[in-house]
Amino acid sequence: MTQQMLDAFQVIADPSRRYMLQLLSKDSMTINALAENFDMSRPAVSKHVKLMQAAGFISISDIGRERYCTLRQDGFKELQQWINYFDKFWINKLTKLESILNDRKKLTGK
Amino acid sequence: MKKSIQYTYFFEHSPEIVWEYLTKPELMEQWLMPSNFQLTPGHDFQFRTNPMPAFEFDGNIYCKVLEIDPLKKLSYSWKGGPGNGITTMDTIVEWTLTPENNGTSLYLNHYGFEETVHLPVYPLMQEGWKKNIHKINELIKKAQHDTANA
Structure with a gap:
């Protein structure tokens, strides 16, 4: 299965992921330690961690037999720019306008 | 660092129809956002969208109509921030319509983004x-x- 890719805004849209980032802002943590703070299974936590890693919010390093999660700045940089938010916003809106006008064409022929 | 967003879309519709979707609040709401827009120079209006507290955005976009050239060009200011009258984004949205191949080419230029906005x-x-x-x-x-x- 190919891994789902989320952009920075989709990453922080989820409350659990926001809380994970908040916990990691205090210190690096193992995935197990992180999972103790949540009512979800370890694989579910691990899935969130992988999504955040892919989006540049955290890095994972193997130390001994444990996997440690550490915050990375890259993901947050994207959030600090309005232009990144509105770039996605306009693609979204213009695509919607396009489909509305296409439907109108089908219905009325003009 | 990029300071503006530009997109060109082509629609198989006359500029009259595309213009309506850019200037009639009930049609704008269908694809963009609800607003109290009026096609009057200097008119102050607001768009409302979902707040994103984690992004320091209260969901309100404060605008003023800057330029109207019927069926050809429309521009308005586009400002926003975390609320309490604080503006961290002060930009301009400009629409240009050009008749083309029995349709309309619509050009969006959203400009004025700061090089680094430290939200x-x-x-x-x-x-x-x-x-x-x-x-x-x-x-x-x-x-x-x-x-x-x-």
Whole structure:
């Protein structure tokens, strides 16, 4: 299965992921330690961690037999720019306008 | 660093129809956002969208109609921020319509973005970074120390 890719805004849209980032802002943590703070299974936590890693919010390093999660700045940089938010916003809106006008064409022929 | 957003879309509709979708609030709402827009120069209006507290955005976009050239050009200011009258985004949205191949080419230019806008996103995170950077420094120092003593 190919891994789902989320952009920075989709990453922080989820409350659990926001809380994970908040916990990691205090210190690096193992995935197990992180999972103790949540009512979800370890694989579910691990899935969130992988999504955040892919989006540049955290890095994972193997130390001994444990996997440690550490915050990375890259993901947050994207959030600090309005232009990144509105770039996605306009693609979204213009695509919607396009489909509305296409439907109108089908219905009325003009 | 990019300071503007530009997109061109082609629609198989006359500029009259595309213009309506850019200037009639009930049609704008269908694809853009609800607003109290009026096609009057200098008119102040607002768009409302979902707030994103984690992004320091209250969901309100404050606008003023700047330029109207019927069926050809429309521009308005586009400002927003975390609320309480604080503006962290002060930009301009400009629409240009050109008749083309029995349709309309619509050009969007959203410009005026600051090169670096330092939104106070997650002050907590900043603390986290400082700690991590500090740790890295410690590790480097230790490594240098070890090498020096080797």
